Amino acid sequence: MTAPILITGGAQRLGLAIADDLLLKNQPVIVTYRSKKPSLDILNEKGAILIQANFAHADGIAKFIGALKEETDRLRGIIHNASDWAKEKPDSDYNALLLNMMNVHVNAPYQINLACQNMLENNGNFADIIHMTDFVQEKGSQKHIAYAASKAALHNLTLSFSALLAPKVKVNSIAPALLMFNEWDDQNYRQRALKKSLLQNCPGAKEAVNAVNFILNSDYVTGQVLHLNGGRHLK
Ligand SMILES: NC(=O)C1=CN([C@@H]2O[C@H](COP(=O)(O)OP(=O)(O)OC[C@H]3O[C@@H](n4cnc5c(N)ncnc54)[C@H](OP(=O)(O)O)[C@@H]3O)[C@@H](O)[C@H]2O)C=CC1
Numbered sequence: 697m698t699a700p701i702l703i704t705g706g707a708q709r710l711g712l713a714i715a716d717d718l719l720l721k722n723q724p725v726i727v728t729y730r731s732k733k734p735s736l737d738i739l740n741e742k743g744a745i746l747i748q749a750n751f752a753h754a755d756g757i758a759k760f761i762g763a764l765k766e767e768t769d770r771l772r773g774i775i776h777n778a779s780d781w782a783k784e785k786p787d788s789d790y791n792a793l794l795l796n797m798m799n800v801h802v803n804a805p806y807q808i809n810l811a812c813q814n815m816l817e818n819n820g821n822f823a824d825i826i827h828m829t830d831f832v833q834e835k836g837s838q839k840h841i842a843y844a845a846s847k848a849a850l851h852n853l854t855l856s857f858s859a860l861l862a863p864k865v866k867v868n869s870i871a872p873a874l875l876m877f878n879e880w881d882d883q884n885y886r887q888r889a890l891k892k893s894l895l896q897n898c899p900g901a902k903e904a905v906n907a908v909n910f911i912l913n914s915d916y917v918t919g920q921v922l923h924l925n926g927g928r929h930l931k
Pocket residue numbers: 704705706707708709710711729730731732749750751752776777778779780781800828829830831871872873874875876877
C-alpha cells in the first residue's frame with residue numbers, strides 16, 4: 697500500500713484540486729481542514745483521511761501532529777498548502793497578525809517536517825515536501841507585509857530542509873502569483889491583477905496540480921522554486 701501524501705488546507709481551491717488529482721491516481725491522501733465544508737464529505741467518500749487542524753497557534757500545531765501520528769507511520773509526501781492571506785488594516789493587532797502568519801506559514805511546516813522526518817524516510821522511495829510559498833517571497837508586499845515575510849521564511853525552510861533530508865526526501869517551493877481569484881474579487885481588481893503579468897491570465901488550480909506532479913515525478917529537483925507567475929517578475 698502506497699504511503700499517503702499529507703495536504704494541509706486541502707478543503708478548497710488549490711489544495712482540493714491537488715487532493716482530487718492524487719486520489720484520481722489512487723494515491724492515498726490525508727487532508728487537513730480548518731472549517732467544515734461540503735467538499736469534505738466528497739473527499740471522505742473518495743477515501744481521503746480528514747483531520748481538523750488550526751495552525752494559528754502552537755497548541756493547534758502540536759494537536760495536529762499527535763493526530764497525524766495516530767493515522768500513519770509513513771508518508772510519501774507533505775504539501776504545506778494551508779494559508780491565511782491576511783492584510784494589514786489600520787486597526788490590526790500587528791503583533792497578533794505577524795504571529796498568526798508565522799504560525800500558519802512557518803511554525804506549522806517547520807514542526808510538521810521535523811516530526812515527520814522518519815515517516816518520510818521510511819517511505820522506501822523518494823519522498824517529497826512541497827512548500828506552497830508565493831511570488832511575493834522575493835519582492836514583499838505593501839498590503840500583506842507579515843504574510844509576505846512569512847512566505848519568505850517558508851521558502852527558507854525549503855533551503856534548510858532540502859539539505860537536511862537529502863537524499864531520501866526532496867524539498868521544493870512552489871511560488872504562485874495569480875492562480876485563482878477569490879469570489880469577492882470585483883472586476884476592477886481582476887483587471888488590475890491580470891495586467892501585473894506578461895501573460896495577463898489567471899490559469900486556475902490546474903497550474904498548481906501540474907507543478908505538484910512535476911515535482912513528485914522528478915528524480916533530480918530539490919531545493920528549488922517553481923515560479924508560477926505568468927512572467928510577472930519581468931513586468
Ligand atoms: N490562489 C492563488 O492565486 C495563490 C495562492 N498562493 C498560495 O497557494 C496556497 C493555496 O492557495 P489557495 O487555495 O488560494 O488558499 P486558500 O486561501 O483557499 O486557503 C487554503 C486553506 O487554508 C486554510 N487555512 C487558513 N488559515 C488556516 C489556519 N490557521 N490553520 C489551518 N488551515 C488554515 C483555509 O481554511 P478555511 O477554509 O477554514 O479558511 C483554506 O481552506 C496557499 O499557500 C497560498 O498562499 C500563493 C499565491 C497565489
